[in-house]
Amino acid sequence: MEDLLQVGVITTTHGVRGEVKVFPTTDDANRFKKLKEVILDTGKEQLPLEIAQVKFFKNLVILKFKGIDNINDIEKYKGKSLYVTREHAVKLKKDEYFIADLIGMRAVTEEGEELGTIKDVLQTGANDVYIIKKDGEDELLVPAIKDCVKNVDIEGGVMTLHLLEGLRDINKK
Structure with missing residues (x-):
C-alpha cells in the first residue's frame, strides 16, 4: 500500500505572492479546506508545506503556502505533485478504496x-x-x-x- 496519496498537481502560479493553481486529483476538492499540510514531491525530495490559504477557481484549487511569499520561490514546482500521508487522507466508507x-x-x-x-x-x-x-x-x-x-x-x-x-x-x- 502507498504511504503517500496524491491529492493534486501544481499547474501554474497565481499572482506574484507565491500562490499556485492546483488541479485536484481527489474526488472532492473541498477537502483542501480541511488540510493543514501537503507534501510536495520535487523529484529530488519531499517537502512538507503548510497550507496558509485555500481558494477555489473553476475546477482548480488556489493554494498559498506558509513561508512562500514570492512567485520565484514556487514557480520551479509547476507540474509537481502534492501528496498527503495516509493518516491525513479522507476516511473511506465501507467498500471504498484508494x-x-x-x-x-x-x-x-x-x-x-x-x-x-x-x-x-x-x-x-x-x-x-x-x-x-x-x-x-x-x-x-x-x-x-x-x-x-x-x-x-x-x-x-x-x-x-x-x-x-x-x-x-x-x-x-
Missing part, C-alpha cells in the same frame, strides 16, 4: 481464473471502471459495481470478480 491501492492488484474470477492486473481505474459519472491487462490479451473493462466486484483483499493484493454475461464479448476488438 485508486493507488487498487492499481497493480491481481484480478481473478470467482472460479479462480487469472484475469490479469488492474492497470488503471476510469472514473465515469455513473461508476468507476477497472482496466485489467493480461499479457498477450486485450484489455478487459469491468464496471466497479456490486454485481461484478465480489471481494477486494487489499492486503493480499487480489480482487475477485464476477464477469456478467457478455462482458468478455463487449471487450473484444
Whole structure:
C-alpha cells in the first residue's frame, strides 16, 4: 500500500505572492479546506508545506503556502505533485478504496481464473471502471459495481470478480 496519496498537481502560479493553481486529483476538492499540510514531491525530495490559504477557481484549487511569499520561490514546482500521508487522507466508507491501492492488484474470477492486473481505474459519472491487462490479451473493462466486484483483499493484493454475461464479448476488438 502507498504511504503517500496524491491529492493534486501544481499547474501554474497565481499572482506574484507565491500562490499556485492546483488541479485536484481527489474526488472532492473541498477537502483542501480541511488540510493543514501537503507534501510536495520535487523529484529530488519531499517537502512538507503548510497550507496558509485555500481558494477555489473553476475546477482548480488556489493554494498559498506558509513561508512562500514570492512567485520565484514556487514557480520551479509547476507540474509537481502534492501528496498527503495516509493518516491525513479522507476516511473511506465501507467498500471504498484508494485508486493507488487498487492499481497493480491481481484480478481473478470467482472460479479462480487469472484475469490479469488492474492497470488503471476510469472514473465515469455513473461508476468507476477497472482496466485489467493480461499479457498477450486485450484489455478487459469491468464496471466497479456490486454485481461484478465480489471481494477486494487489499492486503493480499487480489480482487475477485464476477464477469456478467457478455462482458468478455463487449471487450473484444
